[in-house]
Amino acid sequence: MDKTKLLKNLPNYHPGKSFIKRIFNLPNLNKILLISIVVLGIFYIAGTNDLAIKGYTLSDLKEQSSKLADENKKLELQAMDLSSYILSVRRLIIKNGSSGNIDYINGTIETMAKK
Secondary structure, eight states, X not given: OOHHHHXXXXXXXXXXXXXXXXXTSHHHHHHHHHHHHHHHHHHHHHHHHHHHXXXXXXXXXXXXXXXXXXXXXXXXXXXXXXXXXHHHHHHHHHHHOOSOOOOOOOOOXXXXXXX
């Protein structure tokens, strides 16, 4: 059989058209557009999903940060309260008198408690 007869029996054989015109005919162009729309749609959905996950993570981290800030304020207030208590005890000690007159008890070993 002759080569031209074999080529003429092929469905996409067009002897007068160039290779580019045969590739980009309407059915092939529709297939390329459909595939590219599907691929771009998948990338869009994946990107949107990733963005939503990052948004939820950011929201959780902000909430955790505010909780830690509140706890930090409570601990600072507690530290101020305790330092205030220490100052009031020092004032009470100073007010009741200084400890300049200390009397020591001299004792021997016999006067001390033993086991």
